[in-house]
Amino acid sequence: MKTKIDVHDLCKGMYVTELDRPWLGTPFLFQGFEIHTNEELEQLRQLCQYVYVLSGDELARTQAQRSRSGTGAPPTTRTIVAKQLDYAVTETSSRAIPKSGMPPSLYPDQTPVEEELQQAVEVERNARETIYSILDDARLGRSVDTPRAKKVVGQMTESIIRNPDALVWLTHLKKKHEYTALHSLRVCVLALALGRHLGYGPETLNILGIGALLHDIGKLRIPLDILDKPEALTRDEFEIMKQHVPNGLKILESAEGFSAHALEVVGRHHERYNGNGYAFGLSGDTIGEFGLISAIVDTYDAITSDRSYHLSLSAADALKIIYEGREKAYHPWLTEQFIQCMGIFPIGSIVEMSTGSIGVVITANRTRRLRPRVALVLSPEKKPYTPVEIVDLMTLTHDTKGKPVEIKTMLPSGTFGINPTDYIPIQHH
Numbered sequence: 241m242k243t244k245i246d247v248h249d250l251c252k253g254m255y256v257t258e259l260d261r262p263w264l265g266t267p268f269l270f271q272g273f274e275i276h277t278n279e280e281l282e283q284l285r286q287l288c289q290y291v292y293v294l295s296g297d298e299l300a301r302t303q304a305q306r307s308r309s310g311t312g313a314p315p316t317t318r319t320i321v322a323k324q325l326d327y328a329v330t331e332t333s334s335r336a337i338p339k340s341g342m343p344p345s346l347y348p349d350q351t352p353v354e355e356e357l358q359q360a361v362e363v364e365r366n367a368r369e370t371i372y373s374i375l376d377d378a379r380l381g382r383s384v385d386t387p388r389a390k391k392v393v394g395q396m397t398e399s400i401i402r403n404p405d406a407l408v409w410l411t412h413l414k415k416k417h418e419y420t421a422l423h424s425l426r427v428c429v430l431a432l433a434l435g436r437h438l439g440y441g442p443e444t445l446n447i448l449g450i451g452a453l454l455h456d457i458g459k460l461r462i463p464l465d466i467l468d469k470p471e472a473l474t475r476d477e478f479e480i481m482k483q484h485v486p487n488g489l490k491i492l493e494s495a496e497g498f499s500a501h502a503l504e505v506v507g508r509h510h511e512r513y514n515g516n517g518y519a520f521g522l523s524g525d526t527i528g529e530f531g532l533i534s535a536i537v538d539t540y541d542a543i544t545s546d547r548s549y550h551l552s553l554s555a556a557d558a559l560k561i562i563y564e565g566r567e568k569a570y571h572p573w574l575t576e577q578f579i580q581c582m583g584i585f586p587i588g589s590i591v592e593m594s595t596g597s598i599g600v601v602i603t604a605n606r607t608r609r610l611r612p613r614v615a616l617v618l619s620p621e622k623k624p625y626t627p628v629e630i631v632d633l634m635t636l637t638h639d640t641k642g643k644p645v646e647i648k649t650m651l652p653s654g655t656f657g658i659n660p661t662d663y664i665p666i667q668h669h
């Protein structure tokens with residue numbers, strides 16, 4: 241039996257099954273959840289006048305059902321807000337996000353990037369086909385093929401764990417068209433790379449990854465003239481644009497096997513740390529670690545991509561913008577970790593060496609961030625090297641005259657007409 245109750249009479253431990261307003265307009269991702277924190281009590285009191293809760297018997301029955309089914313959610317009232325899940329996810333949204341310090345480094349690189357790229361190319365192609373087909377399905381009103389999406393995200397996770405540089409390299413192959421599909425893919429790769437850096441286990445990475453892959457699925461219901469409008473959106477148009485978040489949640493509600501943690505990415509990637517985001521106006525750690533991560537990687541990819549309304553920024557400039565937005569738009573510690581993870585000299589950056597040569601950063605060095613591997617493209621006299629010379633700054637520390645060799649400065653994208661993707665260390669792509 242459910243009981244109608246005034247929000248002021250609510251307390252922790254109660255299981256809310258219904259609100260006095262539609263769930264979609266609230267920060268709670270799914271219908272039915274147990275109140276665990278004062279913040280949730282506060283949110284309910286702000287949003288509602290009364291709610292329905294399960295009576296003691298019903299609650300006990302539901303809990304018994306949950307532990308029997310092992311799904312962590314009652315069968316008819318799929319759960320909830322990220323923080324309260326009794327998922328087998330311990331390192332993510334259910335934890336307090338650290339304020340400082342380094343995450344555990346769980347994963348030594350297992351393959352060199354050249355080797356990983358051979359597999360990553362296949363994985364990326366498969367992922368691209370999958371996201372196109374999922375978006376087509378959603379466009380036609382068909383439900384999301386969750387098993388297919390999970391399979392491909394699993395492959396991406398494995399590649400990222402072996403060596404994240406390969407898939408990150410492939411995200412540099414940008415096309416202006418088909419933005420939503422390819423953006424989704426890149427946000428997935430970036431979220432996985434950051435998750436790996438944060439020391440998430442494979443299971444957690446898979447959940448983060450599938451949310452990231454489908455984070456913008458609700459854009460399918462937004463008119464193209466708004467999505468691709470070159471000028472700034474009007475107030476009304478922006479209101480329509482914002483709807484892609486609840487739209488996405490709605491589309492995924494009907495998908496089987498889609499976890500609430502993954503939905504946190506879909507529902508909260510436009511929330512901002514200071515509360516200035518949408519769709520729910522959450523702030524601080526309440527947004528959840530997955531929500532906060534997706535805000536960072538989504539913005540990073542958007543500003544490093546060519547769009548109808550702006551040209552892309554270099555990785556370094558994008559990182560600088562995000563860094564300036566820490567505390568305000570983005571979680572400060574997660575911002576720092578993202579920058580750590582992308583490297584001081586992100587893959588694909590054009591750099592000038594202390595020798596005067598010009599190069600492209602081709603792989604990160606996760607332990608010595610100032611000393612990545614660089615493909616030297618132009619000589620000190622700015623003449624092309626043919627073939628391109630690859631130097632590993634870990635081993636090459638001094639030139640033949642005994643002068644130190646290091647990166648002097650990073651150059652803006654497009655300098656000397658260099659297209660970094662020409663130097664992906666792979667033979668066929």
Ligand SMILES: [Fe+2]
Nearest residue numbers: 455456509510
């Ligand atoms: Fe979005």
